[in-house]
Amino acid sequence: xxxxxxxxxxxxxxxxxxxxxxxxxxxxxxxxxxxxxxxxxxxxxxxxxxxxxxxxxxxxxxxxxxxxxxxxxxxxxxxxxxxxxxxxxxxxxxxxxxxxxxxxxxxxxxxxxxxxxxxxxxxxxxxxxxxxxxxxxxxxxxxxxxxxxxxxxxxxxxxxxxxxxxxxxxxxxxxxxxxxxxxxxxxxxxxxxxxxxxxxxxxxxxxxxxxxxxxxxxxxxxxxxxxxxxxxxxxxxxxxxxxxxxxxxxxxxxxxxxxxxxxxxxxxxxxxxxxxxxxxxxxxxxxxxxxxxxxxxxxxxxxxxxxxxxxxxxxxxxxxxxxxxxxxxxxxxxx
Numbered sequence: 627x628x629x630x631x632x633x634x635x636x637x638x639x640x641x642x643x644x645x646x647x648x649x650x651x652x653x654x655x656x657x658x659x660x661x662x663x664x665x666x667x668x669x670x671x672x673x674x675x676x677x678x679x680x681x682x683x684x685x686x687x688x689x690x691x692x693x694x695x696x697x698x699x700x701x702x703x704x705x706x707x708x709x710x711x712x713x714x715x716x717x718x719x720x721x722x723x724x725x726x727x728x729x730x731x732x733x734x735x736x737x738x739x740x741x742x743x744x745x746x747x748x749x750x751x752x753x754x755x756x757x758x759x760x761x762x763x764x765x766x767x768x769x770x771x772x773x774x775x776x777x778x779x780x781x782x783x784x785x786x787x788x789x790x791x792x793x794x795x796x797x798x799x800x801x802x803x804x805x806x807x808x809x810x811x812x813x814x815x816x817x818x819x820x821x822x823x824x825x826x827x828x829x830x831x832x833x834x835x836x837x838x839x840x841x842x843x844x845x846x847x848x849x850x851x852x853x854x855x856x857x858x859x860x861x862x863x864x865x866x867x868x869x870x871x872x873x874x875x876x877x878x879x880x881x882x883x884x885x886x887x888x889x890x891x892x893x894x895x896x897x898x899x900x901x902x903x904x905x906x907x908x909x910x911x912x913x914x915x916x917x918x919x920x921x922x923x924x925x926x927x928x929x930x931x932x933x934x935x936x937x938x939x940x941x942x943x944x945x946x947x948x949x950x951x952x953x954x955x956x957x958x959x960x961x
Contacts, residue, residue: 637658638662639710642666647682651686653800653801682773699727708733711737715738715917716743733764735797771880779804781806784806785808787817823854824855826936827854828881829890829916832893862928889916919936
């Protein structure tokens with residue numbers, strides 16, 4: 627069992643994007659010693675010399691004495707008892723490929739909201755299989771929280787998720803900064819797949835906005851997204867979860883409505899008339915829903931679940947379907 631004294635935790639963070647940067651800020655605020663693996667040399671140099679990430683959340687400044695920076699993943703992981711991974715799902719294997727240090731004596735926390743392309747599994751499923759981990763030594767940190775607002779210390783709600791209740795509480799204490807409200811959950815499958823689906827649904831909302839649909843329709847679309855998410859989760863992972871709570875409905879709402887949402891923006895660009903390729907090229911950060919829309923269709927879990935909204939997004943992104951015609955057809959399927 628890991629030591630429950632939060633001040634004694636040595637935590638490694640893998641990733642240098644906006645969410646990783648925000649989480650490092652939270653961990654430091656909560657009293658953790660952070661060993662931060664930075665794969666990008668420009669970001670690493672900026673953090674070492676100026677105490678800030680020159681590419682993401684540039685206004686967040688770090689006390690260089692409170693973080694340890696590494697360009698070698700093995701050194702960062704070896705120094706830590708907890709490993710937090712915050713990279714886009716499409717690049718998880720690339721980031722982890724150099725790792726030679728075993729993870730079997732670590733608590734591994736996924737902060738990834740996506741699905742692994744070509745593998746069609748969630749990040750936690752992949753980590754368990756790849757590194758021989760027991761499910762109870764993996765955890766998830768999730769919730770309706772854009773990195774930009776966390777970086778500004780706006781009040782945000784995160785959920786610490788683990789099959790083992792004590793380890794969920796441990797993870798919660800690690801992220802319990804003054805501006806973070808922590809909840810706990812024992813539903814890793816539910817929250818991971820909810821995070822995958824909400825990114826797809828945010829693209830659908832972006833498409834509708836770009837095509838000129840108004841708030842009246844958006845409210846119906848998002849209500850149907852929530853119902854489709856519940857249908858998928860209950861059909862694939864029956865549990866006594868409340869899909870109206872923040873890691874499910876809350877995360878769906880913020881991703882669909884917020885102007886910070888990169889998935890909504892991808893849909894918006896396509897709705898405005900950009901090709902899928904051009905829209906992707908316009909994006910400065912990864913829209914996880916693009917990969918999720920294709921990957922979710924390859925999971926056996928989805929075979930017997932009715933998902934017309936996710937199917938519509940897939941048709942636009944991967945089958946060259948007209949966004950206008952696809953959303954128009956979808957309007958006849960909503961209630």
